[in-house]
Amino acid sequence: MAMTIVEKILAQHAGLESVRPGQLIEARVDRILANDITAPIAIRQFREAGAHKVFDRDRIILVPDHFAPNKDLASAEQCKILRDFAREHNITHYFEVGRMGIEHALLPELGLVLPGEIIIGADSHTCTHGALGAFATGVGSTDVAAAMITGELWFKVPETIRFVYSGRLKKWVSGKDLILHTIGDIGVDGALYKAMEFCGDAIDALSMEGRLTIANMAIEAGGKCGVFNPDEKTFAYLKGRTNSSYAPVYSDPGAEYCEVKHYDVSGIEPQVSFPHSPANTRPVSQAGDIAIQQAVIGSCTNGRIEDLRIAAEVLQGRKADPQVRLIVIPATQGVYQQALQEGLLEIFLQAEAAVSTPTCGPCLGGYMGILAKGESAIATTNRNFVGRMGHPESNVYLANPAVVAASAILGRISSPEEL
């Protein structure tokens, strides 16, 4: 029976010949991820169940990244719960401050996610890892507790929507713009309960960073996962990052999709999502005159090296507007180091940016850039809900790194073309 990549991965992990959308299965999971916000609840559930042993210490990944380095006393206690559990159970992949990064940037960078795998994470942006041809989905803390004990979890096989992108991207248009445009088209529940499979010649031409950004925001359309069929770029990306063998899985030619959407990317401009919904998108040329007080470049969506290179290209030899607080947060320690070696940090510092150690920080209104009442920020992050970056009466606009950098320079939402 012809199956999609998601159906095939789920069938393989459930020990079944085939699965169909709607079917409930129990499947083996390859990686289980949690962070300083979600792991404490999972650990409490694990203990309350009377469990003494994790099913496999090599398959559990714990990353203190949301409110780490500890933002306050309560966060310090939460991070400590994670650290103590990791030590007690000798968890192989625990990443302390100084080695850590934002989980969804860190795992691919370290080759901890492989094509054909199932990754679950108590973080909604776990869908990022579908960029590598894996089935990756966000779950709750109780799901993580259950999987840490048994190595298995129940899933409902999702229907798949196929998104086909063709044509050549314009200058300054990136994976971020494709996914914002798509969410603007289908809405924040346009892919509710469904898998989003991304393909087409524009996707083939896209970097791994661009694909990770697209998969990252599948959840913003309600998607259960975002997935790409692996190709030479996937394999090249993994080379040198992992020594493990893996078996790539691909959608069959006759696989059934509940819907197929086509986009010609050659006409797509850089996109901006206006408050307070990621689906509230406009081309940057139609943004109007919107003053901003803060610009944030970072997050699991756009804090990778390619994102910082693009931002540096725009910021080189320029300074942020005096009315704007520019904050740059490399997503991982590795990205930070590479940006240093490539001279990008120098460009950011010359532009009068505050450059931070990796953290999710301001993206979810934690710290490192909270907005006051009435303030507006443009950010490369993923959500612009009410109160997301601070005061309930503040505004967040979502865009790609080039647009955020250009806006920081001009003090208002703008395209790099205007510089």
Next chain:
Amino acid sequence: MSNGQRVIKGRCMKLKGKIWKFGDNINTDEIIPARYLNTSDPAELAKHCMEDADPTFPQKVQNGDIIVAGSNFGCGSSREHAPIALKAAGIACVVAGSFARIFFRNAFNMGLPILECPEIGAHVAEGDVVSISLEDGTITVAKDNTVLQAQPVPDFMQALLQDGGLMHYVKKKANL
């Protein structure tokens, strides 16, 4: 998950409560803003439940109240703090047009009853009283006795709840 067990086996199968009404796409940052996630203590979270959608909600909500919302309730983050906060604030059930899928999972895992009923918004106003039977998914509006049919809880989920929720199911499986 003892609460989940009660829901299926005991007296909580039938609920009756006053409605708080919300719109479409109520996200987890509205249900419990991320700035309060430096704790997972239910009582603390309850103090800020729905605060960014309605700042006075934590003061107004009463034990046993029911939330009625539009489509895609609980979208956004995977935080289990969202159903924890709703439960701790006293919410007995959420009836929405549809639910974001991680929230849907979390609600069952935490023992917060939820029902999908796209028609309900058109039949009730804030403050109305409804009776809900979780077993068959019927919702009766007290003011005019209209009976609405929500999507019944799938058998598999009922079985999970009958086991006392996911952790009890896992305990049995792992011989804990």
